[in-house]
Amino acid sequence: MRDAVKTIGNLIDKQSICYVSSVDEAGYPNTKAMFAPRKRDGIRTFYMTTNTSSMRVGQYQKNPKACLYFCDRRFYRGVMLKGTVEVLHDPLLKQEIWHDKDILYYPLGVDDPDYCVLRFIAVEGRYYQNLKSETFTIQ
Template identity: 65%
Template sequence: MRDAEKTIGNIIDKQGIAFISSVDDEGFPNMKAMLPPRKREGIKVLYFTTNTSSMRAGQYRKNSKSSVYFCDKRFFRGVMLKGTMEVLEDHASKEMIWREGDTIYYPLGVTDPDYCVLKFTAYSGRYYSNFKSENFLIE
């Protein structure tokens, strides 16, 4: 892969679904389909929205290890990013990724106590394309 940030960023931006994982109390991975990230800083930091009361937010508070997977089914390629997930509840983070229409999920608006931000920070990844995979580091 010549330009990881460009190639992976392009895959992320074109997907309607992201798969995020967390670790449960028994140490098993838990996977969930989510809406794509609301914001990204290169391919290192991705921001998602979720409910503060969700099982996933609770799991990340106990164990921040996570991975995020994006699949481009049209070209049968994908990328897994490995890193940590933080649960952010500060007003600035919530305001940063709030969108008009989010009241459908969070009726009290940006200050809804059941609205939080998941901040994923990647440190490595694995890219699959053309019947081969390659690992890469993210700095």
């Protein structure tokens, strides 16, 4: 892959959902679909919203290891990113990535205590396309 940031960034930007994994107390992976990240910096840092009270937030607070997976079903290609998650409550960041439709999930608005931001920082990835996989480091 000549330009991983461009190739993978384009794939990510076209997806409306991503698959997010955390690790439970027994050491097993837990995966769920979430809305695509609200913001990303390259292919290293991603920001998503979720409920502070969610099982996933509790798991990240105990073990920050995580994985994101983006899949382009039309062209049968995808990328897995491994890294860590931080649970953030920064009011400026929460305001920055707030969408009007979020009121459906957080009825008290941007200051709802059940509204938080997950910041995922990738350290490694694996890209699949055309029957080939390629692992790459993210700096």
